Amino acid sequence: xxxxxxxxxxxxxxxxxxxxxxxxxxxxxxxxxxxxxxxxxxxxxxxxxxxxxxxxxxxxxxxxxxxxxxxxxxxxxxxxxxxxxxxxxxxxxxxxxxxxxxxxxxxxxxxxxxxxxxxxxxxxxxxxxxxxxxxxxxxxxxxxxxxxxxxxxxxxxxxxxxxxxxxxxxxxxxxxxxxxxxxxxxxxxxxxxxxxxxxxxxxxxxxxxxxxxxxxxxxxxxxxxxxxxxxxxxxxxxxxxxxxxxxxxxxxxxxxxxxxxxxxxxxxxxxxxxxxxxxxxxxxxxxxxxxxxxxxxxxxxxxxxxxxxxxxxxxxxxxxxxxxxxx
Numbered sequence: 376x377x378x379x380x381x382x383x384x385x386x387x388x389x390x391x392x393x394x395x396x397x398x399x400x401x402x403x404x405x406x407x408x409x410x411x412x413x414x415x416x417x418x419x420x421x422x423x424x425x426x427x428x429x430x431x432x433x434x435x436x437x438x439x440x441x442x443x444x445x446x447x448x449x450x451x452x453x454x455x456x457x458x459x460x461x462x463x464x465x466x467x468x469x470x471x472x473x474x475x476x477x478x479x480x481x482x483x484x485x486x487x488x489x490x491x492x493x494x495x496x497x498x499x500x501x502x503x504x505x506x507x508x509x510x511x512x513x514x515x516x517x518x519x520x521x522x523x524x525x526x527x528x529x530x531x532x533x534x535x536x537x538x539x540x541x542x543x544x545x546x547x548x549x550x551x552x553x554x555x556x557x558x559x560x561x562x563x564x565x566x567x568x569x570x571x572x573x574x575x576x577x578x579x580x581x582x583x584x585x586x587x588x589x590x591x592x593x594x595x596x597x598x599x600x601x602x603x604x605x606x607x608x609x610x611x612x613x614x615x616x617x618x619x620x621x622x623x624x625x626x627x628x629x630x631x632x633x634x635x636x637x638x639x640x641x642x643x644x645x646x647x648x649x650x651x652x653x654x655x656x657x658x659x660x661x662x663x664x665x666x667x668x669x670x671x672x673x674x675x676x677x678x679x680x681x682x683x684x685x686x687x688x689x690x691x692x693x694x695x696x697x698x699x700x701x702x
Contacts, residue, residue, distance in 0.1 A: 393587040403530055406581035408542035409573045410500045410516040410527035414471075415439035416578040417496070417512050420535045424467040426496075429458075431668040432473060434657045436498070439576045452667055455619065457482045458489075469494050469511065474502035476677065477628035478620055483508060493532075504598050504627025518585070519629065520681070521592045522555070524548035524569065526585045538578045545582035548572060559650060597682035598627040604680035604689050605631050611693035615700055618675075630677040633696065640676055643699040649692055651677050 407413040418426070418439055425446040428437065440447050448468075451459040456475050464470060472486055473479075474497060483497055483505070492510040499505050500516035507513060512531035517523060524545040529535065548569035554562030581589075608631040609622040617634040633640075641651055654677060662668040678692055 391587075394590040395587070405529045405531075405535060405537050406586070407527040407529065407538065408525045408579045408581060409518075409576070410498070410514045411435050411439055411573075411576050412578045413514055413527040413529035414496075414498075415442065415576045416535050416538070417514075417529060417531055417533060418443050418445060419578075421469070421511075421533045423469040425465070425469075427462060427464065427468060427470040429471070429473055429668075430662050430666070431475075431655070431658050431671055432498075433655045435574070435576075436471075438574070442576060449661060452671075454617075454667055455482065458486060464490060464494060469496060471496040471498055473498040473500070474505055476630055476632040477502035477505065478618075478625050478632060480505060480624065480626075481621075501629040502627075503629075504594075504601075506626075517589055517592075520597065520627075521589065522552045523585045523588045524552065524582065525573065526581050526589060538580045541580040542582040542585075544572050545584040549584075559648070600682040600685070601627050601680055603686070604684055607686055607689040608633075608678055608680055608693060611689070612678075612696045612700075615696070628680065631680045633676045633678055634671070634674055635676065635700070636674060637700050640696065640699050644676070644678075644692070644695055647691075647695050649679070649695060651679070 405413065405416070407416065414436060423445060425448055426440055427448045427450050428440070429452060430449045431452055437447060450462045450470075453459050456479055458470070458472060462470070470490060472483065472495065474483055479502070487495060487508060487510060492508075495510045496512045496514065497508060497510050498514045500514060500519060503515055503517055503520045507530065512529060512533060515528040516526070517528065518526045525542050525548060551562035551565035551569055554565060602625070605625060605628050606622050609620060612633060613620065613622070615633065615635050615637075617636075618632060641653070644651055653672065654675070656672060658668050658672050678696070680689065
């Protein structure tokens with residue numbers, strides 16, 4: 376007996392009108408529900424004995440290693456956000472490096488000249504627009520740059536299979552994205568709940584909803600606007616920044632990272648309804664007192680410069696920073 380496949384419905388209520396997800400993530404990329412899940416799939420396929428990880432990283436990126444029983448060796452950063460000079464890779468070691476805030480292209484290039492590129496994983500979760508480099512693997516997290524409920528991308532020479540299971544929880548992660556159209560604060564609890572649903576690093580494919588949303592994003596506009604906003608902030612407050620940033624060489628950054636000893640700046644910005652995330656409080660538990668990583672947690676302020684904003688918004692941010700710095 377022949378089984379009839381149900382025909383697609385015609386008519387009824389409208390869905391969100393989004394671009395069709397034709398090759399939505401580009402060639403040679405695998406699409407997962409999160410970058411950490413993509414990392415776990417890479418680890419399972421490549422089976423390294425040990426992975427060097429920066430102390431300055433979110434705990435969520437350590438979870439895949441712990442789940443698979445892979446040894447973790449931590450390394451420190453120098454004051455340019457580069458890997459400290461005392462790191463040596465043993466046979467069968469990998470090293471993961473984060474392109475922090477999307478401003479570390481030069482550090483990546485130097486790293487790949489220093490270590491065997493076939494053993495280096497570049498974590499571009501904060502550097503979506505960074506150009507591809509020859510290395511073991513590259514990870515991306517488009518949901519940190521665009522309004523998506525899930526999504527992590529992997530480019531690698533390691534034979535990793537695209538998961539058969541597709542993430543089925545995207546609708547439950549939508550409330551904060553919809554509420555953000557009306558208010559930045561009302562959806563914050565929903566945002567935190569959505570993040571909790573991505574704790575499980577078991578690899579699944581990117582949801583159909585995220586594929587459609589990703590295909591609908593004007594990525595060129597986002598990149599251009601981020602660059603312009605970054606340049607504006609650098610011109611206005613760059614003299615306060617302890618990080619040496621070459622604004623002309625930075626392309627599509629996550630934010631403007633302002634490293635300053637000014638106490639209370641984050642609170643001053645918050646009073647003016649300018650919200651800045653803290654990267655990452657859990658770092659302190661694995662960093663010694665006085666370590667550069669602890670200094671970054673406490674004093675590196677991630678000023679928003681994304682595509683939602685323009686020159687007037689950057690000027691508003693700069694005024695608050697300057698007023699606090701010279702008060």
